[in-house]
């Protein structure tokens with residue numbers, strides 16, 4: 001039987017340079033930066049889908065992952081002034097924001113005591129009082145209260161600021177947080193690494209090189225991380241490829257990144273509201289090229305609170321194999337920036353249905369992508385969570 005990729009490669013009208021790229025993908029060879037740009041600029045969406053889906057199925061078959069998580073956003077005030085961020089305007093405009101105390105954050109953790117969540121994702125604005133000592137204390141308290149809860153905490157931007165203030169180097173700072181209970185690092189703060197764009201959209205926070213160096217230091221300490229790219233604003237395709245190339249090179253050195261998450265620029269309530277948002281077709285194109293280009297990063301995530309549930313379903317045909325988690329209405333980053341879902345939350349049952357409805361296999365995973373439960377054969381009783389035996393020691397890749 002001919003696979004989808006083999007049939008698109010045989011299409012007589014396919015341009016020779018695009019066919020060569022497709023053959024490379026079929027042979028599992030790496031594509032070059034110029035070929036990456038060419039895919040963005042010239043390839044049909046259907047061609048990209050065939051190539052990206054091939055890569056996705058080589059890596060993960062039909063498996064589509066999600067987890068059960070909640071967020072803590074310690075503050076929505078920030079000393080930095082990223083133009084795309086709906087948080088940063090708050091300090092300038094002296095609007096009311098929130099700053100949570102450690103006790104308030106522990107109350108959020110405790111409110112999940114009876115719930116089967118596996119991960120807390122901590123990310124927020126940057127403030128001087130939220131320093132290294134404050135966060136090591138918070139992590140210790142979370143681990144004391146619920147040792148098995150995975151803490152995915154703080155972007156490289158937050159680390160850069162807190163380590164500088166504490167006068168420690170990246171390794172020393174990360175080591176202190178690791179000892180306090182940090183388990184992994186989320187992918188935020190990467191935006192677009194290229195200085196020409198970074199200067200225009202977020203000039204005062206850490207550089208692309210500093211972001212990459214912090215993740216590299218974490219990987220050397222055995223702390224895994226994710227990575228992101230903020231796309232669909234003033235960047236051009238070659239800036240996106242430059243970004244993906246820097247991530248691919250880091251991953252070649254360390255193999256420390258689990259997952260890449262493209263983040264679509266949303267325009268409400270920020271200083272870049274004059275821009276239009278890119279279309280769903282562009283979102284899908286971007287997922288596909290990312291999947292093809294990042295041959296060494298195992299997982300590609302569609303973050304559903306940002307792009308919405310329908311595009312998330314579509315993305316599963318364009319290379320995506322992970323859709324993040326239940327979230328439980330605990331993040332405000334995207335609802336403040338104009339995402340459709342103002343109160344993002346999905347039950348396990350809804351996540352499973354979203355995946356099954358497009359013919360994929362729903363698997364609950366832990367934070368480092370080890371399978372916990374295969375939901376493909378599970379029928380949910382109405383409005384009930386079913387506790388089931390877990391998959392033992394099986395890795396997803």
Ligand code: V47
Pocket residue numbers: 084085086123155185186187188189190191226227228229230261263264265266267268270303324333337
């Ligand atoms: O770095 C801020 C982005 C990021 C906007 O690692 C915006 O699993 C679009 O990194 N439009 C933080 N994006 C969130 C983040 C993240 C999210 C989900 C999962 C993971 C993970 C990480 O949010 C920031 C910035 O790139 N952001 N404002 C905006 N208007």
Ligand code: SF4
Pocket residue numbers: 078079080081082085086087088124125126157202205
């Ligand atoms: Fe601060 Fe992060 Fe927003 Fe930039 S993106 S202003 S660093 S919260």
